Amino acid sequence: MTSKGLADAFRAHTLNLHHKIVDFNALNSIPESHAWKPQGFDHYPTRGGDPEAVPIIDLTEENAPELIGHACKKWGVFQVINHNISKSLLDDVEMEGKRLFSLPMDQKLKAARLPNGVSGYGVVRISRFFPKCMWSEGFTIADSMVEHASQLWPNNYQKFCDTIEECKKEMNNLAHRLMWLMLGSLGITQKDIEWAGPNGKVEGGDDALQMNSYPACPDPDRVMGLAAHTDSTILSIIHQSNTSGLQLIREGGSVWITVPPHPGALVIHVGDLMHILSNGLYPSVLHRAIVNRTQHRLSVAYFFGPPVSVKVSPIKKLVDECHPQLYRPITWSEYLGIKSELFDKGLPSLRLCSSQSRFTDVNGDDY
């Protein structure tokens, strides 16, 4: 992993954020800057076993590959259990996140993300596309975190760095495993992807870890934790604390579905680059985070992508006369730049065929 690549990718995309981070602890009402139109956060109620609940897949089950392929096509998201990342590591990451966000504001601002940077403390990059601020604060780790961590805790940053490093390593292993399971379901092997090295390892692949903190809010219906978006990744792995808040819209659907925290489960999002690789077969999932009236919520998202400078394009095996190539080749670096300018119009802007056209895959399903 070289995540310096991600830092380079953003250098030319300075963000002029009118969205300032506020000290949520110091607020006793919702400031105008954070007051969204009442959202009516009613959502489809989901229970375990409900066919409309995001699938939970046990990675030790024999049929996990088929279940993953199905979930990617029909949902663009699934949860995994028995994924081999230990509970104690996830608990430690959560604890380090809480330690970070509970620091005084002036301390956190010492590690503020630069306008053209990727790592550090601040509001999410997509904030500039919304007239109102989000009810959250974030910390992004793409390159070395020692510099930022030592600004936060001058004498006590080692535990934070070790925990995050270990988490990135474990998540990177899991992301590789999941990427090949997802692609394997489409009949794609390591030979079909030029930028995959021997043993399927994406040498020089880039990644980032994002901690999101959503303070409790007395009127959660009037604020937005993290506005609706898709991730610009191959796939993302989300660990959420035991307070619910992650919601998504199923492909072709119109209702927001809550992903209830499931003990030990990690949520896996199909990202925009996987959508491109799969030539549109796997939708990248539209998701958002809402906030809780009484409980603070924390999530940790791992963003997995290819080396930022390799061209990603629909895999040749998935393109033929009946299934024309839907997207032009693009590097992750270029794509992050396009997303920074066009946000949700970024992916459609790469489309080679009209989005109206519908195709049928080998199983007779439309996509």
Ligand SMILES: C=C1C[C@]23C[C@@]1(O)CC[C@H]2[C@@]12CCC[C@@](C)(C(=O)O1)[C@H]2[C@@H]3C(=O)O
């Ligand atoms: C790899 C990345 C994905 C991300 C941009 C980033 O370089 C690091 C932060 C990521 C994040 C987290 C919150 C939502 C999001 C849309 C954003 O603004 O920053 C994602 C970015 C993304 O997926 O495009």
Ligand SMILES: O=C(O)CCC(=O)C(=O)O
């Ligand atoms: O907080 C969450 O559950 C979602 C976080 C997320 O979507 C992101 O960081 O991109």
Ligand SMILES: [Fe+2]
């Ligand atoms: Fe996301």
